[in-house]
Amino acid sequence: MNGVPQPAVAGLNGDAPTTEAVIFDFDGVIVESADIKTEAFIALYKEHGAQAVEAAVAHHQANGGISRRKKIRHIHREHLGIGLNEDGLEALCQRFSRLVESAVVDCAAVAGAESFLAAHHRRLPLFVVSGTPHEELMRIVDRRRLTPYFTAVFGSPPEKPPTIRAILRRHGLAAANVLFVGDARTDYEAAAETGLRFIGRVAPGTASPFPAGTAVIADLTELSL
Incomplete structure (x- = not known):
């Protein structure tokens, strides 16, 4: 696409590489905010x-x-x-x-979010990387009783790419084996910049902000590893 980096293709039904970790945006991915x-x-x-x-x-x-x-x-x-x-x-x-x-x-959780976290948090690292201010995000995650599900939660600053790179280094993760689930074009671009696989969450009735061919889900009931 004119030399612009793109995320690795993310399969939805076992046709992707082994997933070693999942990074989630928060607003619009974990909660309907x-x-x-x-x-x-x-x-x-x-x-x-x-x-x-x-x-x-x-x-x-x-x-x-x-x-x-x-x-x-x-x-x-x-x-x-x-x-x-x-x-x-x-x-x-x-x-x-x-x-x-x-x-x-x-507010309501995105459908399937809490069940996905409960089912997977003991078998692989799960992270949040969000544009919400860090301290506010930590309070929200804690008040929603989601803290035990995540290996770590990161708000802003900094922006998402340096946070993702720090996660990869700290946890010894290969970028190609890490999945980023986001709902914004900036999430897609952060995945592309850091070499992660990407799946976009596009809520029913909303237009996709992602390029044609991007793997998308309506909610987390459709996310399988």
Whole structure:
């Protein structure tokens, strides 16, 4: 594809290489929280008017998997003409966290997620690599009582590729034998950059953000190793 790296092909029914570990994105893969994050961007920008809200939602939805800090800084600079200093950015990020954290704790799990984790966590390492701020993500995973299922949980910063490389080094894993399950184009790109196999989660009724030919599932009931 014009020289752009692509993830290794991931089979769904035993036709892929041996899986030594699985890395999951969190929002939209383990929990059905995509709409919660969208509503938070609406709440954050509604005081700036309808055009700002529309721009914020469009940027958020086009950049799934990117940290909210980057999104908020970009939206303020490009659509409001406001350059945020660190204190201003941190205040907005904290406000965003207050809007979403408890809602993500309480939202539904993606179908099949909890049963998959329960069935596989004792036989191979399972990880979360997410764009959610690390401390917030750790609290959410703990409050949902998912911590025992994961070998480790990583939020942002840093971005996903360096986190994935650190996981591979620390656990002695071959990239070609690690599967990344994500729901955003940035997840696909992180898998491509680090040499992982990839399966995309595309919720029913939503358009796939992935290139043609990408292996996709509707939920984790369709994920088999």
